[in-house]
Amino acid sequence: MAEFEKPYVLGMDIGGTNTVFGVVDARGNVIASDSIKTQLYTKVEDYVDAICAKLIPLIESVGGKEKFRGMGVGAPNGNYYKGTIEFAPNLIWGKEVVPLAQMFTDRIGIPTALTNDANAAAIGEMTYGAARGMKNFIMITLGTGVGSGIVVNGQLVYGHDGFAGELGHVIVRRENGRLCGCGRKGCLEAYCSATGVARTAREILCSSAEPSLLRNIPAENITSKDVYDAAVQGDKIAQEIFNFTGSLLGEAFADFIAFSSPEAIILFGGLAKSGKYIMDPIQKSLDENVLKIFKGKCKILPSELKDADAAVLGASALGWEA
Amino acid sequence: MAEFEKPYVLGMDIGGTNTVFGVVDARGNVIASDSIKTQLYTKVEDYVDAICAKLIPLIESVGGKEKFRGMGVGAPNGNYYKGTIEFAPNLIWGKEVVPLAQMFTDRIGIPTALTNDANAAAIGEMTYGAARGMKNFIMITLGTGVGSGIVVNGQLVYGHDGFAGELGHVIVRRENGRLCGCGRKGCLEAYCSATGVARTAREILCSSAEPSLLRNIPAENITSKDVYDAAVQGDKIAQEIFNFTGSLLGEAFADFIAFSSPEAIILFGGLAKSGKYIMDPIQKSLDENVLKIFKGKCKILPSELKDADAAVLGASALGWEA
Numbered sequence: 001m002a003e004f005e006k007p008y009v010l011g012m013d014i015g016g017t018n019t020v021f022g023v024v025d026a027r028g029n030v031i032a033s034d035s036i037k038t039q040l041y042t043k044v045e046d047y048v049d050a051i052c053a054k055l056i057p058l059i060e061s062v063g064g065k066e067k068f069r070g071m072g073v074g075a076p077n078g079n080y081y082k083g084t085i086e087f088a089p090n091l092i093w094g095k096e097v098v099p100l101a102q103m104f105t106d107r108i109g110i111p112t113a114l115t116n117d118a119n120a121a122a123i124g125e126m127t128y129g130a131a132r133g134m135k136n137f138i139m140i141t142l143g144t145g146v147g148s149g150i151v152v153n154g155q156l157v158y159g160h161d162g163f164a165g166e167l168g169h170v171i172v173r174r175e176n177g178r179l180c181g182c183g184r185k186g187c188l189e190a191y192c193s194a195t196g197v198a199r200t201a202r203e204i205l206c207s208s209a210e211p212s213l214l215r216n217i218p219a220e221n222i223t224s225k226d227v228y229d230a231a232v233q234g235d236k237i238a239q240e241i242f243n244f245t246g247s248l249l250g251e252a253f254a255d256f257i258a259f260s261s262p263e264a265i266i267l268f269g270g271l272a273k274s275g276k277y278i279m280d281p282i283q284k285s286l287d288e289n290v291l292k293i294f295k296g297k298c299k300i301l302p303s304e305l306k307d308a309d310a311a312v313l314g315a316s317a318l319g320w321e322a
Numbered sequence: 323m324a325e326f327e328k329p330y331v332l333g334m335d336i337g338g339t340n341t342v343f344g345v346v347d348a349r350g351n352v353i354a355s356d357s358i359k360t361q362l363y364t365k366v367e368d369y370v371d372a373i374c375a376k377l378i379p380l381i382e383s384v385g386g387k388e389k390f391r392g393m394g395v396g397a398p399n400g401n402y403y404k405g406t407i408e409f410a411p412n413l414i415w416g417k418e419v420v421p422l423a424q425m426f427t428d429r430i431g432i433p434t435a436l437t438n439d440a441n442a443a444a445i446g447e448m449t450y451g452a453a454r455g456m457k458n459f460i461m462i463t464l465g466t467g468v469g470s471g472i473v474v475n476g477q478l479v480y481g482h483d484g485f486a487g488e489l490g491h492v493i494v495r496r497e498n499g500r501l502c503g504c505g506r507k508g509c510l511e512a513y514c515s516a517t518g519v520a521r522t523a524r525e526i527l528c529s530s531a532e533p534s535l536l537r538n539i540p541a542e543n544i545t546s547k548d549v550y551d552a553a554v555q556g557d558k559i560a561q562e563i564f565n566f567t568g569s570l571l572g573e574a575f576a577d578f579i580a581f582s583s584p585e586a587i588i589l590f591g592g593l594a595k596s597g598k599y600i601m602d603p604i605q606k607s608l609d610e611n612v613l614k615i616f617k618g619k620c621k622i623l624p625s626e627l628k629d630a631d632a633a634v635l636g637a638s639a640l641g642w643e644a
Contacts, residue, residue: 077615087615136482150581152474152481159474159583160458161619166580169613174573175497182613251496258488259472259581261481291491291504293399293409297483 008062010055010071010110011316013117014038014078016090016144019047021055022309023062024316028128030309032058044093044100052107059108070322071104071112074120074315081162083114089181113322117141117311119156119165121268121303122149124314129304130266137262139303140167140249142224142269145181146189146196152260167256168193172248191248194270198222201241212237224270224278231277242274243281250285257286257294268303268310275302330384332377332393332432333638335439336360336400338412338466341369343377344631345384346638350450352631354380366415366422374429381430392644393426393434396442396637403484405436411503435644439463439633441478441487443590443625444471446636451626452588459584461625462489462571464546464591467503468511468518474582489578490515494570513570516592520544523563534559546592546600553599564596565603572607579608579616590625590632597624 008031012021015038022033034054041047059065077088083101088094101114115123122139125131131139131151139149146168150157157164168189169182177186178199190196202219205212213230214222214237230238253265271278282300290298305313330353334343337360344355356376363369381387399410405423410416423436437445444461447453453461453473461471468490472479479486490511491504499508500521512518524541527534535552536544536559552560575587593600604622612620627635 134482136486152479153477155475157474157582160456160585161583161616163615164458164581164583166583166613166615169580170577171573171611172496174495184611184613251493255492255577256581258491259486259578260479261483261486263482289493289506291488291506293485293488294483 246281568603
């Protein structure tokens with residue numbers, strides 16, 4: 001009944017570059033969406049004003065706020081318990097503690113819940129994607145950074161402070177580890193984020209005389225898409241980059257499995273779109289590294305969320321519980 | 323009301339050497355207990371017979387099976403979902419899949435639940451010990467092996483197959499790691515178990531000419547108690563052993579915190595009784611290695627379960643839910 005009366009949720013994904021938001025129905029269709037540039041605003045009040053100027057007409061276009069169960073927001077350094085963004089290094093207006101969920105609840109009159117972007121992706125995957133029906137899985141987002149959303153017994157793991165699930169910052173190389181953006185050394189993110197992959201490309205290109213299509217691209221600009229395109233054409237260096245990256249992910253996943261023994265680890269983001277070129281080395285490394293009792297039990301799967309809508313969809317799924 | 327009618331539970335701890343069991347009341351008092359030698363029996367039927375010969379009189383002595391809510395069993399390689407012990411390397415009669423919970427339910431007429439020993443310790447700590455009131459914590463058992471029981475949102479983490487929480491087998495040294503009993507290299511257990519500490523002692527004693535009280539003990543027999551006794555007397559080698567062991571634990575704990583952001587990590591077993599000699603190096607290493615957003619948030623605590631009763635108490639706590 002409530003679903004007929006309130007058939008929609010709002011989803012919002014706050015990224016370092018764009019903030020995207022949309023109206024989503026119970027089947028996971030994005031009915032309408034819009035966006036603003038995140039970094040045009042230095043004050044959070046101006047940022048919220050700019051969103052509301054576009055969001056409120058969207059809400060009105062489908063019948064007004066009474067039609068909405070809630071809004072879910074995915075944001076870097078988002079805290080579910082407090083509805084805040086805390087000390088987000090990539091957000092000009094988010095470097096302190098910003099009570100964003102409350103600000104939106106007050107402005108649009110729709111209850112708003114907020115969590116970090118990888119948790120939002122995990123909820124989206126559980127509601128609409130590859131994790132439907134799963135009670136125990138781990139979502140790994142491979143993008144500018146490496147994030148994670150962990151689901152145990154059907155519930156997101158927020159931890160005692162709301163910040164659990166920072167699997168991009170487990171240490172995979174204790175000796176001579178690469179410097180990570182967090183200030184420590186050897187984090188998974190320093191190897192498997194977009195910049196991590198570009199750095200691996202640079203290192204492998206410099207240490208070899210092997211011809212490669214990747215030599216035509218400025219090394220710091222190499223993306224996982226470039227590596228994929230080269231690998232498809234049989235480029236050996238490209239395959240070596242995937243092998244190295246996949247082998248570190250497999251090592252890390254073996255430890256994650258020892259922690260929560262998930263049914264699946266689901267990969268989201270650029271790297272995850274490289275098909276067998278990244279999946280095969282991950283699986284090989286996982287098989288070599290995982291504890292015997294877990295061998296062959298945990299599936300490694302690509303996300304099934306539709307690309308353009310994934311971030312909004314993931315966040316919106318949180319809106320049903322807001 | 324039910325508590326008055328069924329005021330007791332049974333707890334049983336199956337160890338490689340002894341199997342201890344007892345009657346426990348709702349306040350966590352062990353009313354009566356007994357034990358048998360685990361390894362005197364090659365067939366599980368004979369083992370269960372031997373337990374029942376001592377357990378049934380205990381049950382009768384407090385009024386019979388109607389007085390019992392349930393029995394909880396902690397066992398190596400115990401599977402909560404299936405009530406089985408599976409492929410336990412240290413149990414003569416447990417090397418295949420043994421449906422032990424069902425066998426006891428049938429024999430004593432009291433519903434029986436079973437889980438691994440570290441999970442049982444975690445439930446015991448949550449019910450009677452240092453984790454009372456905590457919804458998110460990690461129990462680390464430092465004994466013959468290194469085990470763990472993880473609690474998230476107030477629930478034990480069993481994972482999709484019932485075997486989650488093998489934190490003794492995360493890799494802490496990927497290069498030149500010590501061989502672990504599991505067949506892999508560099509596991510936490512290879513450094514922080516009883517044999518791991520003895521091996522560290524041997525390595526440090528061999529690489530140094532420093533005088534030490536520990537030189538009077540055959541190196542392979544050195545226990546954490548010996549190291550503690552020496553450290554108390556100002557022995558530098560003993561302190562170095564604790565520093566090394568604590569520094570690895572702190573590194574590992576930093577990664578565990580990135581996973582589930584627990585309110586506390588609780589240590590149980592021989593090493594945990596070494597007070598500041600082990601706690602200080604763990605805390606120092608944790609502070610140096612933990613991600614900034616978690617710094618200073620997670621307490622490192624010793625178990626508060628009474629020593630002699632701890633295993634039975636921990637297992638018995640599971641009996642209330644059996």
